[in-house]
Amino acid sequence: MTAALPARSLGHHNINPHIKAAKYAVRGELAVRSEEYRARLAKVEGNHIAAGLPFKEVISANIGNPQQLDQKPITFFRQVLSLLENPALLDHPDVLKSTFGYKSDVVERARWLLKNVGSVGAYSASNGAPAIRQHIADFLEHRDGFPANEADIYLSAGASSGVNTLLHIICAGPHTGVLVPIPQYPLYTASLSVLNAQCVPYYLDEKKNWATDLDAIRASLTEARAAGTDVRAIVVINPGNPTGASLSEADVAAVIELARAEKLVILADEVYQTNVFEGQFHSFKAGLRQLQKQNPDGKYGHVELASLHSVSKGMVGECGHRGGYFELVGFDPDVQAEIYKFVSITLCAPVIGQCLVELMVNPPKPGDPSFELYDKEYHSIFDGLRERAVALHRAFDQMEGVECGAPQGSMYLFPTIKVPAKAAEAAAAEGRTADEFYCLKMLEATGVCVVPGSGFGQAPGTLHFRTTFLAPGTEWVGNLVKFHKDFMEQYK
Amino acid sequence: MTAALPARSLGHHNINPHIKAAKYAVRGELAVRSEEYRARLAKVEGNHIAAGLPFKEVISANIGNPQQLDQKPITFFRQVLSLLENPALLDHPDVLKSTFGYKSDVVERARWLLKNVGSVGAYSASNGAPAIRQHIADFLEHRDGFPANEADIYLSAGASSGVNTLLHIICAGPHTGVLVPIPQYPLYTASLSVLNAQCVPYYLDEKKNWATDLDAIRASLTEARAAGTDVRAIVVINPGNPTGASLSEADVAAVIELARAEKLVILADEVYQTNVFEGQFHSFKAGLRQLQKQNPDGKYGHVELASLHSVSKGMVGECGHRGGYFELVGFDPDVQAEIYKFVSITLCAPVIGQCLVELMVNPPKPGDPSFELYDKEYHSIFDGLRERAVALHRAFDQMEGVECGAPQGSMYLFPTIKVPAKAAEAAAAEGRTADEFYCLKMLEATGVCVVPGSGFGQAPGTLHFRTTFLAPGTEWVGNLVKFHKDFMEQYK
Numbered sequence: 001m002t003a004a005l006p007a008r009s010l011g012h013h014n015i016n017p018h019i020k021a022a023k024y025a026v027r028g029e030l031a032v033r034s035e036e037y038r039a040r041l042a043k044v045e046g047n048h049i050a051a052g053l054p055f056k057e058v059i060s061a062n063i064g065n066p067q068q069l070d071q072k073p074i075t076f077f078r079q080v081l082s083l084l085e086n087p088a089l090l091d092h093p094d095v096l097k098s099t100f101g102y103k104s105d106v107v108e109r110a111r112w113l114l115k116n117v118g119s120v121g122a123y124s125a126s127n128g129a130p131a132i133r134q135h136i137a138d139f140l141e142h143r144d145g146f147p148a149n150e151a152d153i154y155l156s157a158g159a160s161s162g163v164n165t166l167l168h169i170i171c172a173g174p175h176t177g178v179l180v181p182i183p184q185y186p187l188y189t190a191s192l193s194v195l196n197a198q199c200v201p202y203y204l205d206e207k208k209n210w211a212t213d214l215d216a217i218r219a220s221l222t223e224a225r226a227a228g229t230d231v232r233a234i235v236v237i238n239p240g241n242p243t244g245a246s247l248s249e250a251d252v253a254a255v256i257e258l259a260r261a262e263k264l265v266i267l268a269d270e271v272y273q274t275n276v277f278e279g280q281f282h283s284f285k286a287g288l289r290q291l292q293k294q295n296p297d298g299k300y301g302h303v304e305l306a307s308l309h310s311v312s313k314g315m316v317g318e319c320g321h322r323g324g325y326f327e328l329v330g331f332d333p334d335v336q337a338e339i340y341k342f343v344s345i346t347l348c349a350p351v352i353g354q355c356l357v358e359l360m361v362n363p364p365k366p367g368d369p370s371f372e373l374y375d376k377e378y379h380s381i382f383d384g385l386r387e388r389a390v391a392l393h394r395a396f397d398q399m400e401g402v403e404c405g406a407p408q409g410s411m412y413l414f415p416t417i418k419v420p421a422k423a424a425e426a427a428a429a430e431g432r433t434a435d436e437f438y439c440l441k442m443l444e445a446t447g448v449c450v451v452p453g454s455g456f457g458q459a460p461g462t463l464h465f466r467t468t469f470l471a472p473g474t475e476w477v478g479n480l481v482k483f484h485k486d487f488m489e490q491y492k
Numbered sequence: 493m494t495a496a497l498p499a500r501s502l503g504h505h506n507i508n509p510h511i512k513a514a515k516y517a518v519r520g521e522l523a524v525r526s527e528e529y530r531a532r533l534a535k536v537e538g539n540h541i542a543a544g545l546p547f548k549e550v551i552s553a554n555i556g557n558p559q560q561l562d563q564k565p566i567t568f569f570r571q572v573l574s575l576l577e578n579p580a581l582l583d584h585p586d587v588l589k590s591t592f593g594y595k596s597d598v599v600e601r602a603r604w605l606l607k608n609v610g611s612v613g614a615y616s617a618s619n620g621a622p623a624i625r626q627h628i629a630d631f632l633e634h635r636d637g638f639p640a641n642e643a644d645i646y647l648s649a650g651a652s653s654g655v656n657t658l659l660h661i662i663c664a665g666p667h668t669g670v671l672v673p674i675p676q677y678p679l680y681t682a683s684l685s686v687l688n689a690q691c692v693p694y695y696l697d698e699k700k701n702w703a704t705d706l707d708a709i710r711a712s713l714t715e716a717r718a719a720g721t722d723v724r725a726i727v728v729i730n731p732g733n734p735t736g737a738s739l740s741e742a743d744v745a746a747v748i749e750l751a752r753a754e755k756l757v758i759l760a761d762e763v764y765q766t767n768v769f770e771g772q773f774h775s776f777k778a779g780l781r782q783l784q785k786q787n788p789d790g791k792y793g794h795v796e797l798a799s800l801h802s803v804s805k806g807m808v809g810e811c812g813h814r815g816g817y818f819e820l821v822g823f824d825p826d827v828q829a830e831i832y833k834f835v836s837i838t839l840c841a842p843v844i845g846q847c848l849v850e851l852m853v854n855p856p857k858p859g860d861p862s863f864e865l866y867d868k869e870y871h872s873i874f875d876g877l878r879e880r881a882v883a884l885h886r887a888f889d890q891m892e893g894v895e896c897g898a899p900q901g902s903m904y905l906f907p908t909i910k911v912p913a914k915a916a917e918a919a920a921a922e923g924r925t926a927d928e929f930y931c932l933k934m935l936e937a938t939g940v941c942v943v944p945g946s947g948f949g950q951a952p953g954t955l956h957f958r959t960t961f962l963a964p965g966t967e968w969v970g971n972l973v974k975f976h977k978d979f980m981e982q983y984k
Contacts (some may be wrong), residue, residue, distance in 0.1 A: 008794050009724050009755045012826035016664050019834050027618055027836040035617070067611040075580070082578035085844075086570045092592060100584060100592075119559040121810040125527070126519055157649055157814070160838045168686070172508050190837045194660070232501050262499045302500050318613040320843035322649070322814075334504035342511050342517040345682045346652045350842040351812030352577075 022193035024186050025455025026063055030439055034058050034449035055447030059476045061467040062449045064241075064411040070472040074263065074377050076370045077359045078108060083110035084120045084355055102195060103369035113355050120351045126344040128155025128325065129351070132358045136325055141362035146289035148327060154339065155349040157322040159271045159310040166267060166306050166326065169339055170233050171197035177229035179217060179264065183210075183414065183464070184455035186239040199222040200231055203459055206416070208231035209405040210243035212236065212251050214258060223264060233265040234258070234355060239272040239281070239409030242466035243454045246276050246409040252287040260303050268307040271324070272410040274314035277386050279408070283307065295341075305329040311356045313411065315381040323360075325354030343418055388469040389413065395477045399484045411470060414453070417463045423491035435463040441487055446479040514685035516678050517947025518555055522931055525943035526550050529600050544632065544871035547939030551968045553959040554941045556733075556903040558809035562876075562964040565810065566869050568598060569851045570863045575602035576612045576847055595861035605847050612843045618836040620647025621843070624850045628817055631853035635661040636778035640819060646831065647841040647849060647946035649814040651763045651802040652679055657819065658759060658798050661688035661831055662725050671709060675702075675906065675948035675956070677733040691712065692716040692723055695951055698908070701897040702735035704728065706750060713754060725757040726750070731764040731773070731901030734958035736949045738768050738901040746781040752795050760799040763816070764902040766806035769878050771900070775799065777821060777915045803848045805903065807873040815845030815852075880961040881905065887969045891976045903962060906945070927955040933979055938971040 012020070037051075038058040044050040046057065060068060067073060079102055089095050090110060095102055116131035117124065127133070133150035140148035141347075156162035167188075170176065177198035180188045192199045202220040205213040219235070225229050236255055238247045259266045268284035284307050292300045311323035328336060348354075363378075364371040389407035396404040396415050404415035419434050427437030435452035442447050442465075453464030504512070524846045529543075530550040536542040536673035538549065552560060559565060571594055574581075581587050582602060587594050591980035608623035609616065619625070632640035648654035659680075662668065669690035671682045694712040697705040709726070716723050728747055730739045751758045760776035776799050784792045820828060840846075855870075856863040881899035888896040888907050896907035911926050919929030927944035934957075935941050945956030 007755070008796055008822065008824055009757045010662065010796060010827050011824050012830070014664055015661050015827055015830060019660060019830050022833065022837065024833055024836050027833075027839075063615065065615045067614040073611065073613050078578045078580075082574040082581070085577055086574035088567070088570075089574070089592060094591070098592075099588065100581060100590075119565065119812065120813045121565050123555065123557045123811045124561040157842065158839065164838065168511060169507050172503065172506055187837060194834070194837070234734075263499070265501045286895070304500055304502060319615045319839070320611065320613045322840075322842040330500065332500055332503050335502050335507055338507060338511050341514065341516055341519075342686070344516050345514065345679060345686070346656065347519075347650065347811070350649065350814040352844055353842060381869070457785060 013137075018194050022190040022313070023455070024079065024190045025128045025451055026186060026399040028455065030436075030443055030451070031060075031062050031450055033440075034060060034062070034443055034447075035379045037443075052444060053447070054322070055479070057447055059446075059448045059471045061471055062451045063472065064313060064468050065319055066470050067320070068413075069470045071317045071381060071470065072377070074316065074374060076364055076374045077316070077318070077356060079106045080109050080113070080165075080359055081352060081355065083107065084113055084352065085336065087114055090114075092192050105364060105368045105370050109359070112208070113358065117351065120355060122351070124155075124348045124351050124354060126348055127340060128153070128349060128354050132354050135358055135362050136327070140327060144283055144286035144289060145288065148285075152328045152336075154326055154328070154343060155354045156324045156326060156343075157349045157353065158312055158319070159269065159308040159326075159347070161322070162308045162324055162326040163187055163267070163269070164191055164340060165343055167191045167195055167197070168342060169335065170265060171195040172230075173196065174198070175228065175230045177224050177231040177265075179220060179231060179234040181212070181235060181237060181240075183242050183453065183458055184235070185237060185269070186455055188235050189457070198224065198229045200229060201457060204240070204245065206459070206462075209408065210240055210245035210414070211247060212255055214254050217255075217258060227449060231262075231264065233267055235267045235269065236284070237269040239276055239282075241269075241272065241410050242412045242414045242451070244405075244408050244410045244412050244414065246279055247282060248279070249282045252282045252284055253291065256284065256288050256291055256303060260300055263302075265304040265306065268305060270307050271310040271313045273309065275385065275411060276409040277389065277407055281409075285327065288329060301330070303330050306331075311353065316356070316360050317381070318356055321353040321356050322350050323356040324349075325357055385411070385469065388472070391474060392467070392469045392477055395481050398481055400488055402484065405419070407469070411468050412466050413469060414456075414464050414466050417465065419463065420488065420491040426491065433463075435465060438463070438487065439465050442480070442483055445483045445486070446476065448476055448480060464485060510634060510686050510688045514682040515947070516682045516707060517943050518678060520947065521556070521942075522928075522935055522943070523552075523554050524936055527553070527780055527934075545939070546937060547971070549939055551938075551940045551963045553931075553963055554943045556805060556960050556962065557811055558903070558962050560822065561874060561962045563809045563962065564722075564869070566808065566866060567593070568866045569808065569810070569848060572601050572605070572851055573844060573847065575599065576605055576844065579606055582606075597856060597860045597862050601851070605850065609843065609847065612847060614843070615842045616647075616843050616846060618840055619832060620645070620837045620841060620846050624846050627850055627854050628819070632777065632819060636775055636781065638778065638781035640777075644820045644828075646818050646820070646825070646835060647846045648816045648818060648835075649841045649845065650811070651761065651800040651816040651818075653814070654680055654687040654800045654816055654818040655759070655786065656683055656763070657831060657835055659683045659687055659689070661827065662757060663687040666690070667720060667722045668908075669716050669723040670724040671723060673704070673727060673729060673732075675734050675945065675950055676727070677729060677761070678947060680687045680727050681949070685982070690716065690721050692721060693833055693949060696732070696735060696737065696810060698951070698954075699957065701738060701900060702732055702737035702906070704747055706746050709747075709750060723754075723756065725759055727759045727761065728776070729761040730776075731768055733761075733764065733902050734904045734906045734943070735898075736900050736902045736904050736906065738771055739774060740771070741774045741779065744774045744776055745783065748780050748792070748795060752792055755794075757796040757798065760797060763802040764801050767877065767903060768901040769881065769899055773901075777819065780821060781922055793822070795822050798823075803845065803852050806852075807870045808848070808852050809873070810848055813845040813848050814842050816841075817849055835892045851932055877903070877961065880964070882905060883966060884959070884961045884969055888974050890973055892980055899961070903960050904958050906948075906956050906958050906979060909957065910977075911955065912980065915979070919984065925955075930955070930979065931957050934972070934975055937975045937978070938968065940968055942971060946973060
């Protein structure tokens with residue numbers, strides 16, 4: 001029947017080839033299959049025998065989505081948002097007297113936002129509500145010890161949308177190149193594919209717990225430029241995704257020095273800035289301002305930095321609200337005007353997400369009525385994440401052929417795996433990479449969905465997978481240990 | 493000082509030329525200037541003499557942003573959203589007993605959404621929460637009288653993001669062309685510029701109150717194809733933006749017939765589907781299914797339709813929440829798979845906005861506890877919009893050299909203006925088009941910000957402006973009448 005119909009206008013052969021070329025494994029084949037398993041289990045109310053599956057639940061360890069798993073939202077944040085959605089509550093004489101838990105600072109903040117932002121149902125300015133931008137600037141000034149300007153801040157729908165904006169501006173054609181760490185969060189390679197620009201990969205140093213390796217960056221840059229690529233920018237993800245690495249102050253300064261010498265815009269993806277378990281977070285903004293202060297001759301005056309943050313990660317974990325921002329430092333005002341126009345085309349970031357950014361950068365302070373609960377919730381989430389990371393790391397330590405550095409930050413572990421030759425052959429026979437094959441077998445045996453290292457990039461001849469450590473409980477970790485043992489046994 | 497610094501990596505000369513080429517007048521120079529006036533007035537608390545301005549307030553009639561002006565959110569919607577943000581209220585024994593106004597259907601809907609969607613702080617599936625997609629399908633089935641499939645529905649961050657996705661897929665290179673009505677909402681021309689694809693303009697028929705003109709479409713298509721453009725799609729905005737036109741059933745069928753014969757994907761922008769004052773809304777989906785039913789030989793079987801809707805317009809008016817969806821009909825499954833991957837790269841549409849889509853497509857029904865208030869609010873907004881449209885139209889009728897069709901739909905009027913030759917000369921002397929000049933003088937004299945017709949496109953030799961009829965009160969309308977008289981006097 002179908003064959004007799006006239007052809008459609010669009011087919012796989014003639015749509016945008018750059019979208020076809022893009023890869024995004026975090027929500028790829030394994031993720032789709034895990035959702036099928038989840039639906040199959042839901043239909044029989046978790047009766048896995050009826051579902052024909054060897055596990056009772058699917059664990060989505062493929063994506064940093066805290067509230068899908070166990071993480072509870074922070075009460076103060078959500079109380080304020082509920083008043084913004086239903087401002088009629090604010091006019092009610094009993095809002096503070098009721099036992100609904102609204103404290104005076106919750107009510108005050110909601111009133112302040114409604115006065116300064118207006119209805120959350122109205123478009124804001126294209127770059128975000130001015131009052132919230134000012135509070136972000138205040139937060140950055142407090143965090144870094146250097147002034148920040150609200151006019152250089154752009155609210156975005158999560159950090160992803162900010163990255164999309166920045167790469168759109170930077171990429172002028174197929175010869176533009178952007179240095180991207182390998183392994184990386186595939187947003188970068190996918191966006192560069194869609195824009196038909198060049199991803200210039202540089203390898204992180206696994207032996208130094210995935211720190212930046214200046215020699216590797218320089219080698220990639222030189223090679224790409226020799227091949228005619230106009231390399232204009234360098235992406236740094238700190239703390240790392242998928243690696244969890246947390247860069248030292250010296251590492252940050254070294255990247256800035258390279259960017260200065262080589263005229264590269266720095267795109268600093270700092271969405272995990274509060275997910276740091278070892279040492280502390282060093283922002284690129286502070287690093288750059290420090291170097292500028294130490295070099296009053298203007299040596300670092302022209303360095304261009306865009307740093308991104310988000311409400312999706314950290315102890316906020318509000319991915320679904322799509323809130324985020326980026327700050328520009330050293331950008332040409334004419335370029336900023338084009339960025340403003342570009343973000344105007346899609347009008348503005350979600351306003352309730354913008355309000356959540358305000359709450360993230362300006363949480364309750366000691367002495368505020370909501371502080372005690374906020375502080376307790378914040379630290380309980382932080383400690384819980386660290387405990388799970390440590391437990392998962394300990395499990396990897398028990399596995400033959402698995403190596404994994406100690407958890408430093410972000411929400412991920414990225415172990416190296418060594419699989420027997422027979423497993424690699426079985427994978428090849430299915431047309432899969434060995435890490436894909438391993439992760440698929442893991443999903444089929446345990447219901448745990450992780451992402452193969454090939455989805456992020458990895459040095460040739462190495463195999464990895466990325467798992468979040470967000471899922472609660474220890475049963476799934478035990479299942480991983482057992483699966484790995486069985487897998488190694490089966491293919492030995 | 494600056495000259496001595498080394499050059500930056502990015503300047504206006506080397507950034508993405510396609511973004512530089514994009515135009516988006518809705519938030520262009522006039523809008524920016526109006527915000528400066530607003531800020532100047534705010535500083536002196538509205539004392540316009542201290543601000544050196546001849547008006548007391550800025551009226552943003554440049555953008556369809558109902559809640560920025562006067563429109564109040566619908567109570568049922570916001571009550572449900574407040575419970576989604578603060579689910580702790582649901583566990584409170586007094587939530588229904590309190591005087592806070594939560595009725596049982598509000599509580600039930602919130603519980604249903606939390607059960608089926610999960611936390612609004614978690615990412616949903618890339619194409620949106622399945623349960624909400626199912627309810628959209630049910631709504632479409634009820635609206636059109638033909639089945640709809642949840643797998644063909646994609647939630648988006650407002651309709652703008654849906655348009656961006658669809659044009660990304662359709663545009664394969666600089667030779668791809670898309671038919672766009674002139675005048676049009678500039679999202680289309682701007683997005684095609686950014687994608688470096690061809691906008692193939694077709695003029696709407698002002699004499700027939702801006703209906704589609706099949707001869708004009710065919711002429712544009714033939715000319716573009718003769719010039720080597722691979723024209724693949726046609727955009728129809730119904731009800732029209734900026735024109736307010738509401739297409740007849742025959743007009744809709746004629747476009748579908750053309751799309752069938754010429755193998756064009758139809759992009760039906762139907763975000764104003766409930767803003768119809770004359771006649772009724774005819775969806776492209778119903779029109780297509782009707783033709784398919786009448787032609788069981790499969791003559792219309794291959795027609796591809798993407799229709800878009802949004803929570804931003806209608807009586808919902810929740811622009812800031814960035815909620816919307818599109819439905820695909822007749823698309824190749826392989827193309828749909830690429831759309832799914834593309835939307836995955838930015839993870840998902842804002843989840844609270846998705847929940848608002850659910851409430852829009854599934855509002856309280858007669859007999860439900862919230863129905864009476866919902867119905868009253870809905871009709872009061874509708875009637876208010878119609879009254880304002882009629883009052884503004886009456887004012888235009890009084891103006892010499894201004895012609896405007898009766899309001900039919902959407903949120904806009906788009907009058908033709910004829911300005912004296914001296915005004916055109918004065919505009920040219922400033923390097924402006926005559927409509928830009930007129931609108932700028934209007935802003936300077938009255939504080940009313942509208943958008944020149946050139947921002948939407950207009951037939952050569954004609955001049956227009958677009959104004960929303962959202963602003964309350966009659967004073968601003970009177971100011972427009974006076975401004976126009978003075979302007980005509982000054983340049984006669």
